[in-house]
Amino acid sequence: MNFRYTFTLEMVQDLMDIEAARQTVRLTVLPPQLAEELRRQARVRSTHYTTRIEGNRLTLAEAEEAVLEGRRFPGRERDVREVQNTYRALQQVETWAERQTPVTEDLIRRLHALIERGPCAKATPYRDGQNVIREASTGALVYLPPESADVPGLMRDLVAWISRAEGEVLPTPVVAGLAHYQFVTIHPFYDGNGRTARALATLLLYRRGYDLGRFTSLEEIYAQDLDAYYGALQTHPHHNTYEGRAEADLTGWLVYFLRSMAAIFRRVAVEVQAQAAEPRAPEPSALRQLDRRARIVLGLFTHQETLTNNDVAAALGLSPRAARDLTAGWVAESWLEIADPARKSRRYRLSAEYRRFVSALSAE
Template identity: 50%
Template sequence: MFTPNFTISPSIATALMAIEGDRQAIIELPINVEVLAGLRQTAKLAATHYSTQIEGNRLTQAQVSEALQGAHFPGRERDEVEVRNYYRALEYVESLAAATGPIDETKMRRVHGLVQDGMKRPSPYRPGQNVIRDAATGRIVYMPPEAGDVPVLMADLFEWINEQLNRRELPAPIVAAITHYQYATIHPYYDGNGRTARLLTTLVLHRAGYGLKGIYSLEEHYARDLMAYYAALTVGPSHNYYLGRAEADITGFVGFFCVSMADALGAVRVRVTEAQAGGAVSGRDDSAALRQLDPRARRLLELFRDHGIVTGAQIASHLGLSPRTVAPLARRWVQDGLLEIHGSARKTRSYQLSPRYERLIH
């Protein structure tokens, strides 16, 4: 059974208090749908840019945005594919965050499939040994566990994650930090481990109530001090997993993660406050109305900002769900007064927001 070795140091405790303070302040800030959508999109673009940049992607943040809209950059074709794949994986993780039940190992293998190949099919774990080498010297800096041990280690990790989310004894940022560390330590694939670890971390935070509607990104704070990020991941007396890495004290990485998260939440709190002061947030406070909606319904409002009337297929595409899953959701939203059926066609049913909720997007 996976049992992480760490302590809650004074610096970690301080970071946790800052996280809670900013989290509560952000929850209570009056944010209308338009500003919320803008903050979420900014965070998604930042996450895509910085998470791929950490792995060597050469596109700038502006180019990432353009690539996602279909632009091409000669000589950067691989980078274009990488950011598009990551963005698709991030959208899939958002749909998993809005779901219920345990965090599923197979679905996270699908996330890796999107990251690596752009295909939502479960990636098989690596069949052989891999090593991480220093790019400059070629020396081995880490030798992960043998391939035969990977399935058991991964099953243990996901069992631990779900147990912690159910028990809620450890602070959520610590659970997320340990999740990130252990996924990277197991290194279940030849490639794409770092990106998938960061996406899994995002999912854990959302499921634990620390997603904050997706308006912040941790990746930028890792990328700002990449050497510290890698140094925090490198623990134990040896580069070999079996020679002390598995039992190593990971307090250093937990501290790095919590401080980074505190910085990220502090920054987004400032951005929202500045938006209010500059008049970008309307005097109308939509927070109470938005809190009455589940995460999927809140995301649905963004779709109606651009389309007054939408089909079930558009809803499915926007939420990353199958049409079969969307059909009962739409019926429930109609019953709850969120949606109204537009027109009489049953085969290609369309929906519009009820007047009560339509005011939130104008």
């Protein structure tokens, strides 16, 4: 698999800006709970904007309520499921990145299943027929992807290329941008290709340390100007993949991708520095002992006074039984208390020390 592109001066400058922002964030120390809250906010924004690109009707505030509080919106059940599945999928992306899980075809098919059907779904098979991308308002043909018989071979080639590229000197943002482009070009599934392509790019960035503390939402900048996003992906005038798209010059797409990434990275670096400069209430000493999952749940208490096991399960992408085991352990560690002992709808609240800390954090 050979991609055609040329490194331009703009691309080189954007790569330099990305590295500078990484260094700024790496050297800036934030209180752990604040850092976890910023990660939660970024994950919610990524969830909202990547689904909004595909037509999801929930607002950012509604998406946050759906994924963190399990709120339902009558008449928009599909939109709610979509953001809930996407949020859990992005949590899984973070886990795979932390574990350095290799990018394989099976992982990509599992990622798609998480996004489209939720945590209990089996890995999605590749499409066995043709799908067509049309302009929503006019029905005009926009893109005709490869025939289904060619999809398995193209996906094998893409995964093999990612493996080789990660071991070479090619900058990671370029690898992520090219993988994003090639995935949507192949369009290996009937639906959910855009969301999966963006999640795959995020995974590739996170695996190689380009997570910027996981405070970023690249999808946000795409959604702000969809014409620019889709225009950059249109690298060839012909709608048929066999009529020149495979040999298209991808410089324009990479210019767009790196420009967008650099803009988000610069913005986050400035925000992190500003947050670090603000005076903060001292953290309880025990707070530093909480692991990542406990910090995510602690962050939920900035929006509500009590939680159920179902709330914890939704926030962490766990089964209700696993959530019950976690909350029982946290009660034993004395940072959670049982607010309502009802067996089926048991609710938890923070202990007094943690309530004081979260109240101070919410007031800032």
